[in-house]
Amino acid sequence: xxxxxxxxxxxxxLRGDKDVIEEIYxxxxxxxxRAAGTVLHEPADxxxxxxxxxxxxxxSRELRESHRGGQMGAWLxxxxxHQALDFARRESRLTDLSAINEAATKTDPLQxxxxxxxxxxxxxEPERQRLVQLRYxxxxxxxxxxxxxxxPRSTLEDWEHQFKRALTAHLxxxxxxxxxxxxx
Amino acid sequence: xxxxxxxxxxxxxxxxxxxxxGDRRLFHHLKxxxxxxxxxxxxxxxxxLEGNGGExxxxxxxxxxxxxxxxxxxxxxxxxxxxFACAALVFSVGRMPAPFHSTSSTWxxxxxxxxxxxxxxxxxxxxxYRVPRDRNNxxxxxxxxxxxxxxxxxxxxxxxxxxxxxxxxxxxxVMIFARNAEGRIFWFWPAWDKASDDPQSLPIAQGPSxxxxxxxxxxxxxxxxxxIVGLFTPKPLHVHEVEAAVANGLQGLQAFxxxxxxxxxxxxR
Numbered sequence: 001x002x003x004x005x006x007x008x009x010x011x012x013x014l015r016g017d018k019d020v021i022e023e024i025y026x027x028x029x030x031x032x033x034r035a036a037g038t039v040l041h042e043p044a045d046x047x048x049x050x051x052x053x054x055x056x057x058x059x060s061r062e063l064r065e066s067h068r069g070g071q072m073g074a075w076l077x078x079x080x081x082h083q084a085l086d087f088a089r090r091e092s093r094l095t096d097l098s099a100i101n102e103a104a105t106k107t108d109p110l111q112x113x114x115x116x117x118x119x120x121x122x123x124x125e126p127e128r129q130r131l132v133q134l135r136y137x138x139x140x141x142x143x144x145x146x147x148x149x150x151x152p153r154s155t156l157e158d159w160e161h162q163f164k165r166a167l168t169a170h171l172x173x174x175x176x177x178x179x180x181x182x183x184x
Numbered sequence: 185x186x187x188x189x190x191x192x193x194x195x196x197x198x199x200x201x202x203x204x205x206g207d208r209r210l211f212h213h214l215k216x217x218x219x220x221x222x223x224x225x226x227x228x229x230x231x232x233l234e235g236n237g238g239e240x241x242x243x244x245x246x247x248x249x250x251x252x253x254x255x256x257x258x259x260x261x262x263x264x265x266x267x268f269a270c271a272a273l274v275f276s277v278g279r280m281p282a283p284f285h286s287t288s289s290t291w292x293x294x295x296x297x298x299x300x301x302x303x304x305x306x307x308x309x310x311x312x313y314r315v316p317r318d319r320n321n322x323x324x325x326x327x328x329x330x331x332x333x334x335x336x337x338x339x340x341x342x343x344x345x346x347x348x349x350x351x352x353x354x355x356x357x358v359m360i361f362a363r364n365a366e367g368r369i370f371w372f373w374p375a376w377d378k379a380s381d382d383p384q385s386l387p388i389a390q391g392p393s394x395x396x397x398x399x400x401x402x403x404x405x406x407x408x409x410x411x412i413v414g415l416f417t418p419k420p421l422h423v424h425e426v427e428a429a430v431a432n433g434l435q436g437l438q439a440f441x442x443x444x445x446x447x448x449x450x451x452x453r
Contacts, residue, residue, distance in 0.1 A: 022246070025250070029238075029242040043224060043228035044214040044220075044221045044225060045215075047224075047228065051207060051248070054246075113230070135233070141235045141236055167226060168223050168227070
């Protein structure tokens with residue numbers, strides 16, 4: 001998407017009009033997050049950079065003026081990638097910068113989580129196991145899963161709340177794996 | 185009060201109650217707190233696995249970035265805040281029985297929203313329900329259309345609430361009100377029908393179950409951001425003292441012992 005619709009719109013952008021920046025945010029978020037994610041695989045770090053990029057876009061006229069036209073998503077994505085590299089250097093969470101892309105293809109935290117989810121869910125009660133399958137393996141929305149399971153959405157919300165807490169504790173090694181039903 | 189704790193910023197972030205300052209604090213904190221990094225990773229990855237995960241992430245991160253920020257003048261007086269509240273009273277349309285199906289005061293059909301408000305221990309929370317007007321007879325509520333409020337409510341709808349108040353927290357009273365971007369306060373519980381009155385917090389039950397408040401309340405809400413506040417305290421408070429405390433923002437609630445639950449919604453036409 002090219003963000004030079006008319007002089008008025010660009011003027012609002014340069015002024016830092018919140019509605020315009022929010023519009024840009026909605027249209028470019030995925031691209032910016034993906035760009036940061038190529039460098040930073042830790043979700044907290046990646047999202048910190050995304051947050052920082054848009055904060056700067058909101059607050060820095062200098063940054064906004066540096067956009068000369070063209071694809072806003074690509075421009076912000078490039079900024080996000082640079083900031084991610086700076087972040088990695090600052091935080092020393094990535095020491096071998098030349099291995100960035102290689103690392104991206106070797107490790108997929110989502111796949112790892114999926115595997116862990118399956119292991120963890122196998123110890124849950126069948127209905128809750130099915131919920132995990134529908135929501136996090138098949139990618140159903142809460143409403144869709146509620147319809148399949150014949151349960152009120154609010155019940156699923158409660159189960160998910162408990163499940164997330166138990167899984168978080170399990171992954172952090174704080175809770176014995178042997179009794180997940182307790183917290184399911 | 186847990187609301188302002190650094191670890192609690194994570195819970196607030198994922199439960200839809202982010203603020204710009206809170207998110208900045210959170211991302212700074214995440215650099216050094218391994219426990220919170222782990223929790224963030226798990227929750228963010230789970231979110232990605234959900235069908236609409238990308239959209240949820242965008243909404244989650246955008247909430248703090250684009251929060252409505254209309255700081256009121258630093259010298260605004262408590263009296264002015266009361267004037268706002270009195271204006272709100274004028275526009276308060278009224279309270280009607282909430283269309284909950286249960287006749288029991290304790291019910292389990294719904295549970296509290298909030299993702300992970302805290303990881304250390306359960307905290308008090310509210311669930312918000314939208315109750316639209318009947319299309320054929322706007323004087324009545326469309327009880328059958330009651331639904332859990334998402335991030336958007338519509339002007340003209342009544343709101344109903346349920347709460348969960350874990351015993352360990354020690355809260356025995358609640359106040360529920362909303363504050364819009366201009367700082368105007370709308371009272372839900374307790375009801376405030378006369379400006380000369382100074383009603384106090386509602387006594388509430390303690391326990392792990394959801395308890396409904398059996399009235400739906402409608403205010404003339406204007407389109408824009410609206411923060412719903414549940415103020416859980418060990419002792420009752422009066423509306424005047426709470427109005428004075430939030431004259432310059434919700435951070436004024438730190439003055440009270442207890443727990444503050446908030447959720448920011450968008451009111452649309």
